[in-house]
Amino acid sequence: MNELIQSAKELEQDLIRDRRHLHQNPELSFVEHETAAYIRERLTAMDIPFRALADTGTVAHIGSGDRCVALRADIDALPIHEESGVEFASRRDGVMHACGHDAHTAMLLAAARMLKDRESSLGGVVKLIFQPGEEKLPGGASIMIREGALLDPVPEVIFGQHVYPDAPAGQLGFVPGAMMAAADELYWTIHGRGGHAAQPHQTVDPIVIAANLINQLQSIVSRTLNPFDSGVLSVTSIHAGHANNVIPDAVEMLGTLRSLNLEWRESAINKIEQFSRTLAEAAGGSCDVRVVRGYPPLFNNDEATAFARGAALNLVEKSHVFDFEPKMWGEDFAYYAQAIPACFWMLGVRAHDRDSAPGLHNSHFVIEESALHRGAAMMSAAAIQRLRS
Numbered sequence: 001m002n003e004l005i006q007s008a009k010e011l012e013q014d015l016i017r018d019r020r021h022l023h024q025n026p027e028l029s030f031v032e033h034e035t036a037a038y039i040r041e042r043l044t045a046m047d048i049p050f051r052a053l054a055d056t057g058t059v060a061h062i063g064s065g066d067r068c069v070a071l072r073a074d075i076d077a078l079p080i081h082e083e084s085g086v087e088f089a090s091r092r093d094g095v096m097h098a099c100g101h102d103a104h105t106a107m108l109l110a111a112a113r114m115l116k117d118r119e120s121s122l123g124g125v126v127k128l129i130f131q132p133g134e135e136k137l138p139g140g141a142s143i144m145i146r147e148g149a150l151l152d153p154v155p156e157v158i159f160g161q162h163v164y165p166d167a168p169a170g171q172l173g174f175v176p177g178a179m180m181a182a183a184d185e186l187y188w189t190i191h192g193r194g195g196h197a198a199q200p201h202q203t204v205d206p207i208v209i210a211a212n213l214i215n216q217l218q219s220i221v222s223r224t225l226n227p228f229d230s231g232v233l234s235v236t237s238i239h240a241g242h243a244n245n246v247i248p249d250a251v252e253m254l255g256t257l258r259s260l261n262l263e264w265r266e267s268a269i270n271k272i273e274q275f276s277r278t279l280a281e282a283a284g285g286s287c288d289v290r291v292v293r294g295y296p297p298l299f300n301n302d303e304a305t306a307f308a309r310g311a312a313l314n315l316v317e318k319s320h321v322f323d324f325e326p327k328m329w330g331e332d333f334a335y336y337a338q339a340i341p342a343c344f345w346m347l348g349v350r351a352h353d354r355d356s357a358p359g360l361h362n363s364h365f366v367i368e369e370s371a372l373h374r375g376a377a378m379m380s381a382a383a384i385q386r387l388r389s
């Protein structure tokens with residue numbers, strides 16, 4: 001067995017204890033005070049110096065020298081009521097680690113232990129980034145970077161990982177280039193003029209405007225995006241009215257725009273605003289459109305990804321390394337990847353006796369914990385091999 005897998009296996013009990021503690025005590029984005037205190041306590045016990053950033057974020061350093069590699073874990077939970085049925089379920093009503101950030105944090109703490117034990121032979125600095133607020137705009141990554149997480153020293157590369165319930169436990173998935181999308185939030189209010197449903201000629205019906213608009217919006221992706229590129233525009237919520245015989249004054253809609261191409265993203269946002277206003281005005285109404293720009297698309301650096309994949313192949317059987325199919329999800333690791341070469345990989349956490357598992361952000365989401373020591377070994381392997389290369 002690989003030496004790092006062996007060490008990680010020896011730390012498995014601590015790792016799972018950390019993960020379960022965090023799982024039972026989840027905290028929402030940007031208020032992860034107890035989580036931050038727990039991380040800092042663990043780092044102190046390991047004699048690893050750290051500094052606080054972005055209030056609940058923590059940056060720690062192991063080793064010394066000119067070269068530096070960064071490892072990142074996110075620490076926040078989601079506003080979901082847990083229904084997983086695990087014995088260590090959330091103690092906080094309506095808050096759940098349903099995206100596995102508890103596991104990311106616990107794996108980085110285990111990697112910290114392994115790296116600290118090898119500190120004298122690292123040949124450089126490993127920077128550990130425990131980042132708050134991944135699930136909420138503007139994204140903790142952007143704040144951590146603004147407050148200097150990537151300075152002093154500047155890492156030559158950053159690695160991050162995410163648990164992935166669609167792959168069997170312990171498998172590692174990689175993809176160079178585009179991995180996740182820019183995710184923008186869309187808000188519409190369509191104003192008409194309400195009235196008696198039997199006298200539509202005396203009203204401006206915002207529901208008919210909304211129906212037309214939803215159809216028109218489909219043509220933005222289908223007619224303005226290069227077919228070899230990717231984009232999604234989904235209207236995800238529509239609210240109006242309360243009676244059979246009343247035409248309401250207004251319709252509220254929510255949606256999301258996902259894209260990989262930044263130029264197309266801007267043109268699509270322009271078109272969404274234009275279409276919405278023009279169409280509403282042509283029907284005698286009006287439309288307020290608000291676009292909240294989310295995280296940029298996540299691009300993995302080709303060289304960093306080839307390197308991480310190579311480290312994985314040194315660590316686990318070849319059949320446990322897979323090609324990850326890019327998703328139009330959003331992930332604020334993208335901010336690090338914009339700043340320095342980066343690779344974000346996926347760690348399978350689906351139990352071996354199951355063909356499918358509840359997805360991320362699902363109240364039934366569970367993690368096969370036997371995968372976690374591999375994630376910890378992979379984090380330390382990527383850093384150690386990089387500093388030796």
Ligand SMILES: [Zn+2]
Pocket residue numbers: 099135360361
């Ligand atoms: Zn998430």
Ligand SMILES: [Zn+2]
Pocket residue numbers: 099100101134162
């Ligand atoms: Zn996540």
